Amino acid sequence: MRRLNPTAIALLAGALLLLLIIYVFTGATRTNTDRLSDAQVTGEVDASDPEKRCGSQKTYDLIKRELFRRAAEVRGSDQAAFDRLAAYSVVRMDAPMLRSHDEELGTITCAGSLALDLPPGVAVVGGRRTLTANIGYAIQPAADGSGDVLTVSGADSIITPLATLARVGSAAGQPLAPADPSDPTLPPLTAEPPPSRPPATMPPPPQDTRPPPPQPSRPPATASPSFNCRFARSRGEIAVCNDGGLAALDRQMAAQFNSAMAQADSRQRSLLQRTRSDFLRYRDNCPSNGCIAETYRGRIREIRDIMAGHWRGR
Numbered sequence: 558m559r560r561l562n563p564t565a566i567a568l569l570a571g572a573l574l575l576l577l578i579i580y581v582f583t584g585a586t587r588t589n590t591d592r593l594s595d596a597q598v599t600g601e602v603d604a605s606d607p608e609k610r611c612g613s614q615k616t617y618d619l620i621k622r623e624l625f626r627r628a629a630e631v632r633g634s635d636q637a638a639f640d641r642l643a644a645y646s647v648v649r650m651d652a653p654m655l656r657s658h659d660e661e662l663g664t665i666t667c668a669g670s671l672a673l674d675l676p677p678g679v680a681v682v683g684g685r686r687t688l689t690a691n692i693g694y695a696i697q698p699a700a701d702g703s704g705d706v707l708t709v710s711g712a713d714s715i716i717t718p719l720a721t722l723a724r725v726g727s728a729a730g731q732p733l734a735p736a737d738p739s740d741p742t743l744p745p746l747t748a749e750p751p752p753s754r755p756p757a758t759m760p761p762p763p764q765d766t767r768p769p770p771p772q773p774s775r776p777p778a779t780a781s782p783s784f785n786c787r788f789a790r791s792r793g794e795i796a797v798c799n800d801g802g803l804a805a806l807d808r809q810m811a812a813q814f815n816s817a818m819a820q821a822d823s824r825q826r827s828l829l830q831r832t833r834s835d836f837l838r839y840r841d842n843c844p845s846n847g848c849i850a851e852t853y854r855g856r857i858r859e860i861r862d863i864m865a866g867h868w869r870g871r
Contacts, residue, residue, distance in 0.1 A: 666695045
């Protein structure tokens with residue numbers, strides 16, 4: 558057996574060292590390719606991917622704010638407190654699913670099993686601090702370009718109990734004091750006291766014969782329809798923004814329209830879009846809120862008839 562000379566040994570060792578260096582550098586390259594991108598780290602979602610938008614944190618935040626807003630409307634008070642509590646609550650979504658994507662309108666409809674965890678120190682009637690529901694939700698760009706408009710359906714099992722939100726350990730009819738008064742994260746809530754009748758023996762109050770003082774002018778009421786009221790221009794839009802009942806009808810109609818567009822065939826979709834212009838024109842020409850409300854109810858029936866194949870047109 559021949560022995561390798563020193564020169565051959567040196568060449569062989571150099572070749573092995575070169576292979577080792579190549580392996581180390583290619584391994585580092587592979588490691589770099591496995592690192593999370595900046596968008597993944599920050600939680601940003603590609604706006605062009607509708608499936609990812611269904612399960613994005615931004616969408617969950619919109620759902621959470623909508624649930625608390627609607628609960629405050631049901632309660633009839635404490636809107637500011639509900640808005641602040643929303644920031645300290647947590648939404649969890651199990652199996653978010655894309656139902657449809659309308660590229661023309663930019664509308665995305667999704668569904669999922671939602672759980673809402675309330676912050677410490679507050680609970681709904683019965684002491685629950687986690688509320689659940691199987692919901693549907695639609696995301697659509699606002700007409701004024703101010704962001705996304707989100708509508709939620711099937712969330713009554715969360716919204717109704719959420720309207721009873723109270724401090725833990727508070728008595729009915731009393732201010733809902735926090736368990737820890739030094740906790741700055743829990744805004745004050747007020748309980749609605751039950752109606753009470755004066756004792757039968759209480760004498761009637763003396764009548765004041767002085768003329769009543771002039772009443773200060775009240776600012777218009779604010780409401781939350783499916784569009785951004787900051788950019789309301791037409792008579793109908795302004796009326797809807799100043800009336801909670803009309804705003805609720807607008808949200809109901811918008812949710813029904815988005816759901817219908819997601820399920821419609823090409824003929825139904827064309828009818829829905831064409832009749833939408835007629836509806837807006839009728840609404841904006843209405844002389845009263847009663848007329849606007851009836852126009853919304855008619856539009857809701859119209860959408861239902863189009864999807865059922867019963868619409869005969871005008």
